Amino acid sequence: MTTFINNPSLPNYSKARVISYWLVTAFLGFELFYGALWDFNLLNKGYVHTILNHLGYPLYLANILAVSKVAAAIIILAPGFRILKEWAYAGVVILFLGGFVSHLIVGDGPGQFIWSLLFGLLALVSWKLNYRTDLIRTE
Numbered sequence: 001m002t003t004f005i006n007n008p009s010l011p012n013y014s015k016a017r018v019i020s021y022w023l024v025t026a027f028l029g030f031e032l033f034y035g036a037l038w039d040f041n042l043l044n045k046g047y048v049h050t051i052l053n054h055l056g057y058p059l060y061l062a063n064i065l066a067v068s069k070v071a072a073a074i075i076i077l078a079p080g081f082r083i084l085k086e087w088a089y090a091g092v093v094i095l096f097l098g099g100f101v102s103h104l105i106v107g108d109g110p111g112q113f114i115w116s117l118l119f120g121l122l123a124l125v126s127w128k129l130n131y132r133t134d135l136i137r138t139e
Helices: 015-039 047-055 061-077 082-105 110-129 131-138
Strands: none
Touching: 015 047, 015 061, 015 110, 047 061, 061 082, 082 110
C-alpha cells in the first residue's frame, strides 16, 4: 500500500517537508479563521474597526476581509483545488503584505506591522512547502 509520504509519484519530498507543510499550513488556517472572527466583530469587539479607521479604510472592509479569509482557509486546507489554492495563497499574501504596507504608510511602528509581515511570510512558506505547487508548474 502506497502512503502519502511514500508515494512514488512524489519524488524528493521528504517526510520532514510534508510534516512542516502541514504544521505551517494548519497555523495559517487557524490564523485565517481566527482573524475572520475578529473581522466579523465576534471577538475583541471594536478592535478591527479602530484599526481600519486608523488606516483610513471603510468599516465594511472588515466583512469583506472576513469572508475572504474563511474562503481562503477552506480552499488552502481542503484537498484538491490546485488552481484555486494558488489563487487563495495569492490573496492571502496580498492581504497580509497589504496590511504591512498600510501600517508603514501611516507611520506605525514595528509593534503594529510585524504581525502582518510575519503572516505574509508564513503564507509564502506554506505555499513553497506545498508539493502540489511544483506539480502545477510542470503541467
